Amino acid sequence: MHHTDDHRVYAIGDIHGCRAELEALQQAIREDLARSPHSDPVIIYLGDFTDRGPDSRGVIDNLIAEQNAPHRTRFLFGNHEGLLLEYYDNPRTLIRPNGPRPDKIHWLHKAGGGAETLRSYGVEGASDADPEATHAAFRAALPDAHRRFFGALELSIRIGSYLFVHAGIQPDVPLDAQSDEDLIWMREPFLSHRGDYGFTVVHGHTPTKTVENHGNRIGIDTGAVFGGPLSCVVLEGSAQEVLSVEGRAPCPVIA
Numbered sequence: 001m002h003h004t005d006d007h008r009v010y011a012i013g014d015i016h017g018c019r020a021e022l023e024a025l026q027q028a029i030r031e032d033l034a035r036s037p038h039s040d041p042v043i044i045y046l047g048d049f050t051d052r053g054p055d056s057r058g059v060i061d062n063l064i065a066e067q068n069a070p071h072r073t074r075f076l077f078g079n080h081e082g083l084l085l086e087y088y089d090n091p092r093t094l095i096r097p098n099g100p101r102p103d104k105i106h107w108l109h110k111a112g113g114g115a116e117t118l119r120s121y122g123v124e125g126a127s128d129a130d131p132e133a134t135h136a137a138f139r140a141a142l143p144d145a146h147r148r149f150f151g152a153l154e155l156s157i158r159i160g161s162y163l164f165v166h167a168g169i170q171p172d173v174p175l176d177a178q179s180d181e182d183l184i185w186m187r188e189p190f191l192s193h194r195g196d197y198g199f200t201v202v203h204g205h206t207p208t209k210t211v212e213n214h215g216n217r218i219g220i221d222t223g224a225v226f227g228g229p230l231s232c233v234v235l236e237g238s239a240q241e242v243l244s245v246e247g248r249a250p251c252p253v254i255a
Contacts, residue, residue, distance in 0.1 A: 001238055002200065004160040008038040008236040010243065011164060012045050014078065014204040016225035017053025017116060022062060025230050028245045032234070033071070041071045044157060046204040046220065047078025047166035047184070051113030053225045057120040060146050077153035078166040079184040079205065083107040085150055087114060088142065091135035106131055113225075155183050158199070162235060167205035168217070171195060190217070202233065211242050215253045 010029050015022050033041060049063060050056035066073050086093045087107050094104035106128035107114035115126040118134055121141040126134040156175070157164040163175070165183045168190030173182075187206055197216055207223035211231050218240070224230035232243045233251060240251040 002161045002235070002240070003237060004162065004235050006040060007159055008041045008234065009159055009162070010041065010043045011202050011220060011233050011235065012043065013220035013222060013231045014046065014048035014207070014224065015053070015059050015230060016048055016051055016080070016113070017056035017059055017120065018224045018230060019053075019055040019058040019062060021224050021230040022059060024245050025232055025243075026062075026066070028243055028247075029232065032243055032248065038236070042159070043069075043071055043073050044164050044202075045073070045075045046164065046202070047076040047153070048080045048204060048221075049075075049078070050084055050117045051080045051107075052116055053113075054116065055120050056117040057146075060149060064145055064149050074157055074164075075149075075153050076157065076164060076166050077155050077184060080113070081150055081153060082184055083112060083114060084117060087131070087135070088139060088147075091131045108134075155180055160235075161199050162202055163197070163199045164202045166203065168203050169197070169201060171197075191219075202235075211251060213240060213251050213253050218251070 012025060029043065045063060049059050063075060094106055105111055108126050108128040108131050118126040118138055121138060123134050123137045123141055167184050168186035169178050170182045170186065171189055171193040191206060195216065201217040203217060203219055204221035206219060207221045207226060208219055209228065210222060211233060212219045218233060220231045220233055222228040222231040229244060234241045234243045234248060241248045242251045
């Protein structure tokens with residue numbers, strides 16, 4: 001039986017610079033709490049706040065301000081936060097791609113989405129053809145408060161019978177032995193695994209058309225930056241629901 005240690009958890013999927021969608025969903029959460037108050041709600045943001053979308057800087061400003069909200073807020077470290085910090089430290093680093101692409105790419109490649117992030121910080125013309133050209137400008141443009149925010153992100157959060165991570169976990173590996181890399185980049189064998197972990201993993205990272213509840217895991221990245229919705233699951237006691245601007249809907253396990 002699921003439980004949430006007397007919390008109500010709102011978990012939000014990958015934002016990727018989509019500030020307008022984020023603010024609409026936050027308003028939906030406020031309205032949900034007004035309709036149905038709870039003594040200890042917590043909102044968990046599952047990482048990938050930046051890249052590809054139009055206003056990564058605005059999203060980070062929003063999330064920093066959210067830390068002063070009356071409800072508790074917690075923030076996970078996504079692979080795209082890792083890419084931003086890696087560029088900050090070393091502009092030449094190549095990254096492994098998300099999809100089937102065999103070669104490594106740079107964060108500033110269109111598939112990485114870093115150029116849109118730099119633009120939101122006022123750094124124009126970023127390109128993977130010359131990543132060093134915009135490096136000093138980005139270091140100067142990134143506010144100290146944003147650097148502190150990125151430095152305080154969590155890799156995993158355990159509440160009740162749920163584990164919240166950005167990407168997934170390595171099946172059959174104890175939680176304390178999972179690598180940081182797995183927690184923020186994992187796809188297979190996690191996505192195909194049907195075994196019981198002893199908890200339900202709530203994750204983003206891999207976009208799907210709708211929230212997918214597989215019983216042992218719930219995937220909530222619904223591709224907001226690709227035209228899908230920004231999704232939120234509500235977990236309270238044994239209940240599992242999806243919250244949108246239209247209100248709550250059931251989140252049944254996929255047969």
